[in-house]
Amino acid sequence: MQDARIRLYVEQPLAPGQAVALSRDQAHYLFTVMRLGPGALVLLFNGRDGEWRARVAVAGKHGGVLTCDAQTRPLQAPPDLWLLFAPIKKARTDFIVEKAVEMGAARVMPVQTAHTSSDRIRQDRLQAHAVEAAEQCGGTFVPEVAELVALDRLLADWPADRRILWCDESLAGARSTVLAVEKGSPWAILTGPEGGFSDRERARLRAMPQVVPVSLGPRILRADTAAVAALTLWQAVLGDWA
Numbered sequence: 001m002q003d004a005r006i007r008l009y010v011e012q013p014l015a016p017g018q019a020v021a022l023s024r025d026q027a028h029y030l031f032t033v034m035r036l037g038p039g040a041l042v043l044l045f046n047g048r049d050g051e052w053r054a055r056v057a058v059a060g061k062h063g064g065v066l067t068c069d070a071q072t073r074p075l076q077a078p079p080d081l082w083l084l085f086a087p088i089k090k091a092r093t094d095f096i097v098e099k100a101v102e103m104g105a106a107r108v109m110p111v112q113t114a115h116t117s118s119d120r121i122r123q124d125r126l127q128a129h130a131v132e133a134a135e136q137c138g139g140t141f142v143p144e145v146a147e148l149v150a151l152d153r154l155l156a157d158w159p160a161d162r163r164i165l166w167c168d169e170s171l172a173g174a175r176s177t178v179l180a181v182e183k184g185s186p187w188a189i190l191t192g193p194e195g196g197f198s199d200r201e202r203a204r205l206r207a208m209p210q211v212v213p214v215s216l217g218p219r220i221l222r223a224d225t226a227a228v229a230a231l232t233l234w235q236a237v238l239g240d241w242a
């Protein structure tokens, strides 16, 4: 039996024998770009039901139907980690979203800080990037990309039990904080924009008991590098690498 290589995110429920109708774009991708025909195998995931092997039942120019066969992998949800980041230039913001999915963030939240230059994001585009990243990295979960929210507002009703790993550039060169806390509690990572955090933001973050300031080494990293470095640090110590 031919192996299924193509992974496709769909929104429908996945279960034995379940028929999955394809959108025009999905049909175009499978049947025109990838040249699959009836009987071909595809791997499907929807972020809830794990990964399923499905067979092409109907291949049309503008649509099609797949039929679910068997589950190939259960849902593997990432740890309860949110990535809060100040959006930067378009391509670098796309990069951060893609890396957050690959690294295993449960939620991606663009935040507007005092020195954030962009005051809007294309949430739908970023969400589509997250789906593509999950398709490509073998993930069975797609983190939600939230709408842009002001950091101040977000911190105003921040959950008492969710710690924030605050990447504080003023600590560059300081000995990195050891994350000596138990695994399994909810966390968020916070990285700033190219301009860094304002004095007001620093004072506010420092006053919050949930905040754990951290240094990412002796050099000042670009915002996109900082996001990946922080995700790596957290995953290695407290996440699903540890």
Ligand code: SAH
Pocket: 166, 167, 168, 169, 170, 171, 172, 173, 190, 191, 192, 193, 194, 195, 196, 197, 214, 215, 216, 217, 218, 219, 220, 221, 222, 223, 226
């Ligand atoms: N303009 C600032 C640097 C901002 S770097 C300055 O010159 O100080 C962008 C973001 O990456 C920072 O807000 C911080 O969240 C993170 N970052 C970069 N380097 C870091 C480091 N060595 N330690 C901790 N955080 C860092």
